[in-house]
Amino acid sequence: MAGKCKHNDPHPLHRATSNQRPSQHILDFPPFISPLFLSDEYTHRCGATSNLFKPITVGTFTPSHRVALAPLTRCRINTVHIYGDHSVEYYAQCASTPGTLLITEATIVHPKAGGYAHAPGIYPEEQVDAWKKIVDAVHAKGSFIVLKLWALGWAASPNLLAAEGNPIEEIQEYVGFFATAAKNAVEGVG
Numbered sequence: 001m002a003g004k005c006k007h008n009d010p011h012p013l014h015r016a017t018s019n020q021r022p023s024q025h026i027l028d029f030p031p032f033i034s035p036l037f038l039s040d041e042y043t044h045r046c047g048a049t050s051n052l053f054k055p056i057t058v059g060t061f062t063p064s065h066r067v068a069l070a071p072l073t074r075c076r077i078n079t080v081h082i083y084g085d086h087s088v089e090y091y092a093q094c095a096s097t098p099g100t101l102l103i104t105e106a107t108i109v110h111p112k113a114g115g116y117a118h119a120p121g122i123y124p125e126e127q128v129d130a131w132k133k134i135v136d137a138v139h140a141k142g143s144f145i146v147l148k149l150w151a152l153g154w155a156a157s158p159n160l161l162a163a164e165g166n167p168i169e170e171i172q173e174y175v176g177f178f179a180t181a182a183k184n185a186v187e188g189v190g
Helices: 040-047 083-095 125-140 172-190
Strands: 101-103 144-145
Touching: 083 101, 125 144, 125 172
Parallel strands: 101 144
Antiparallel strands: none
16 A cells, blocks of 8 residues: 655655554665665655655656666675675665666676776677576566676786786777677577
């Protein structure tokens, strides 16, 4: 049963529990939302009129609110840049409120574009398969996920990269790395 805020304006993210008066409610937010936004004062003053709680079209999909998971590179991947089951669970938990938009952590587009230990990749089939499990889990929750593609360049750890200089000729090669990674994400993962 949907709750109503004190402005008498029902909102799809509000849900009343059986022991609450109609004017009391909690917001059903994704678990990564700050408790500040869950306070009665904030929701009564801002919740009914804020665009934050209204749908928005992003590309070809429409999240049910404007709260998104920012890309957080967590460095919880194995040494060959492949996700494990704990990452599937993490992204599924972040997607627990249907209609939530998740932006993945930075994902390496090619071995030559790496240089950051324990960051995900999307270049061999094993990595694509691991991403597929995550995307399927997020979609099963009714939420949306987009991939942040990454080439480290100057941000890479010098200890993990060979000293090859910085030739201009590599620019087109890196354009190809990003194109292949995007194709893997769209066609291989979904």
